[in-house]
Amino acid sequence: MKVILFAPNIDSTDVGEALIAYKWAEKLSEKVELTVLAFQRPGRPFLAEQLPQAEVITWPEPKLFLRFERFNSGLKLGYPLLYRAARRWLRQQMDNGRYFDIGHQLMPQAARYPALFYGLGIPYVVGPLGGSLLTPKHFISETGTDSWFTRMRVIDPWRFRFDPWLRRSYEEADLILGVAPYMQETLGAIPLKRFEAMLELGVDNLAPKRLVGEQAGLRLLHVGRGVRTKGLRDVVRAIAYLSDLQDVTLTSAGQGPEIDLARKEAEKLEVLHRITFLGQVPHDKVRALYDVSDLFVFPSFREPAGGVLYEAMRAGLPVITVDYGGPSFVTDDTCAIRLPVSTPEALAKDIAKAVRNLYQDRSRLKAMGSASRARVVTEGLWESKITRLVGLYKEVLTGKLH
Structure with a gap:
């Protein structure tokens, strides 16, 4: 199966979304013929060396955005640049006769970014999407430590109803993954073809077995x-x-x-x-x-x-x-x-x-x-999660054949 995976940052030496995306890419590359599209962050190990079993296509992440790391992490300032570059590359590949069975926009996790594969004629998956949860009303007065861009989540419901670019790219997705079932309700204003809940995180193995509560206290x-x-x-x-x-x-x-x-x-x-x-x-x-x-x-x-x-x-x-x-x-x-x-x-x-x-x-x-x-x-085990994901890819492709 030829899978093309898209995420702004994929890096085994980083934290957060970049590290999570790396785990998905690493495990997927063992199961499918994987092509990865992402930024290459300055000063980090080359992504091609981190993912030797995948074809890796990267573009340099602008250094300017890295001066504001927390801000950049929250808003993905470089996303429009990567989006345009990746779509241009994809069109060139397809014009040259290359094909991919399925595309997967793994990240950003926040449901605010239009899908890369919309309108390109490739079956595609988006997610796992998360975020957009509102603070329970009786806790709002105590959440003054939230950053201003975190509070911008209040406009997400408006975008799900009225942003045509975002809506179309999610409507046309063959499968939307959400980190939890609540995301299906959150995206309720968009008519989705199919939704599945799948947490984006996993673990490699279990810790040694032990009994808790054996001592006092x-x-x-x-x-x-x-x-x-x-x-x-x-x-x-x-x-x-x-x-x-x-x-x-x-x-x-x-x-x-x-x-x-x-x-x-x-x-x-x-x-x-x-x-x-x-x-x-x-x-x-x-x-x-x-x-x-x-x-x-x-x-x-x-x-x-x-x-x-x-x-x-x-x-x-x-x-x-x-x-x-x-x-x-x-x-x-x-x-x-x-x-x-x-x-x-x-x-x-x-x-x-x-x-x-x-x-x-x-x-x-x-x-x-x-x-x-x-x-x-x-x-939660990565092996279980990847097996399930590849199974979902196959179901998407089978549905397309029918």
């Missing part, structure tokens, strides 16, 4: 970027409702403006002695944290995906999260307690209640940990 872990929506402040408040359980402790791994606010909240609530704020932690050390914790508490209330949930579940950790967005899809009732998102006060109390229940019911805690590993095996 509970060691809670929260991992996430230091912004309000990741729910760290809600976990801190929950600790204050567990004053009778002094052997319940919390470790936070993450960096950002929310961390100092969460620390001040802990001081105010007189629970700082039970919480360790580690700041930014290298990935290998984060994995070590999963291995020494008993319970992963991640009430991220505007989470489109939730890759850290897979990492925690890979290590056999039971989960407390929210029944909203990506976490609701990544987990199920066997491995997680999923809480409603109503108000900050209610969420903190619900987290505390869930922790207390698991503190008192160690058999349930252990069963949830085992269920986490089992769910990752069926849903």
